[in-house]
Amino acid sequence: MRRWIAAALFELGSAVLCLAGAVYSWSHARRTSEFVTADDHPAFEAVRYAPPLLILATALVIMAGVLVIDAVARIATGYVALRVTETMH
Numbered sequence: 001m002r003r004w005i006a007a008a009l010f011e012l013g014s015a016v017l018c019l020a021g022a023v024y025s026w027s028h029a030r031r032t033s034e035f036v037t038a039d040d041h042p043a044f045e046a047v048r049y050a051p052p053l054l055i056l057a058t059a060l061v062i063m064a065g066v067l068v069i070d071a072v073a074r075i076a077t078g079y080v081a082l083r084v085t086e087t088m089h
Contacts, residue, residue: 002078004074004075004077004078005075005078007071007074008071008074008075008078009071011067011068011070011071011074012067012068012071014064014067015063015064015065015067015068015071016064018060018061018063018064018067019060019061019064021056021057021060022056022057022058022060022061022064023057025053025054025056025057025060026053026054026057028050028053029049029050029053029054029057030047030048030049030050031047031048031049031050032045032046032047032048033045033046033048034046
């Protein structure tokens with residue numbers, strides 16, 4: 001297997017792992033708290049978000065995007081280089 005193919009596959013696999021981590025982080029960033037009725041106030045549910053988990057999810061999505069762009073560039077330049085060397089023979 002050519003090196004550029006292995007590198008591109010490694011980057012695509014890393015991008016998938018980054019996206020899985022982003023989904024996990026994003027889904028655990030939401031916290032809900034229920035408050036019961038007290039005197040004149042009705043019961044309600046409050047939602048609080050954990051900023052570090054949202055920042056982590058955002059960073060992982062950005063990293064996955066960069067890895068995918070780099071993998072596509074490796075595949076495109078590797079394919080072009082392969083075609084050029086075949087036509088030169």
